[in-house]
Amino acid sequence: MVGVRGARVTDFGRTTLPYCSFVRPGEARARVGVGVGTDVVDLTAALATRRHAYAGLFAAGSLDPLLAAGPRTWHEVRTYVAANLSALAEHQVPASGVELVLPFEVADYVDFYASEHHASNVGRLFRPDGDALTPNWKHLPIGYHGRAGTVVVSGTPIRRPSGQMRERDGTIAFGPTAKLDLEAETGFVVGAGSSLGEPVPVESFDQHVFGVCVVNDWSARDVQAWEYVPLGPFLGKSFATSVSPWVVPLAALAGARIDPPRRDPDPVAYLQDDEPWGLDLELEIAVNGTVVSRAPYSEMYWTPAQMLAHLTVNGAALRPGDLFASGTVSGPGPGQQGSLLELSWNGSRPVTLDDGSTRAFLLDGDRVTIAATARLAGGRRIALGQVEGQVTS
Ligand SMILES: O=C(O)/C=C/C(=O)CC(=O)CC(=O)O
């Protein structure tokens, strides 16, 4: 089991109550945990000891059974944990002393492209002779199906991939990517599945989506730029996608819901939303400890409810463990872009780190951390966890 031990520990306070899967030192089996402050409450042990009716959901140590159990059970478990925090403290251990592993089995993985600022920037860089946004962009949330089996937990080393690329002089080369990039994204974890043939409308979003995680969609830009026409991203992204070990329940984000930017033109009926799911989140990106960007999720054009409605409008069924990511989160201002491609403008304006070195793209040994927070109504910020990864050769 690849996991992350002794990573920078997030303080979750006592109300966010994110879930994880963890392994205690000297043990092989995983347990389900809930984050409280900088500790983990061992739910697998706590509910078994108390012969709780839901103990069976946590026995296997992954979130899979809880995800599949559906929104009523999610609510009951969260209510129980919140009401019994003091009593559960006997099952609490410091998060820094355990190994955090992939919290659920990723079923299908889809990546969207929901930031207008990111899509415009990439359009300018990849297709300088065309319009920044493609003609379909404001009519549907563009996405592609990624590779579920290479979604890895935070802390997993990322080996620099090799692939084909076209050199400046037009020759076709094969070798290690020279343009390894990060993409800061928010991930949405599907719990309750749906039936084949039945679209999930925007208003049913919270009946299916369990919670959010932080995603780094590692990308080899030179491989991507050569291979993506006409079917979209393939090997330039499928080598690895990192996720935070914590899944924050949607219920913890109720106070972070905001209106998304105005959508113009009005989308077709199945994408219209009366109760919008804009979210006031921020993704802070650091390379080797230097913060290079603070990307505002509030700027995202398409909401996760619209992405889910679009993903299923053709009747494609959802399964517990499906993961869909927002796409790179970029804001309009300087220092708000969610990729080095944009921050360095395809390498032409390298980013300076605190040690004086510069980065167009990632070098071997670089450590990338993306930490997410949510701002609740009233201004209080809560931590949502982080995703880390170090590049190896
Ligand atoms: O060809 C393009 O316009 C670019 C596509 C991507 O980089 C795909 C992607 O991962 C989308 C995103 O993260 O926003």
Ligand SMILES: [Ca+2]
């Ligand atoms: Ca992406």
Ligand SMILES: [Mg+2]
């Ligand atoms: Mg990826």
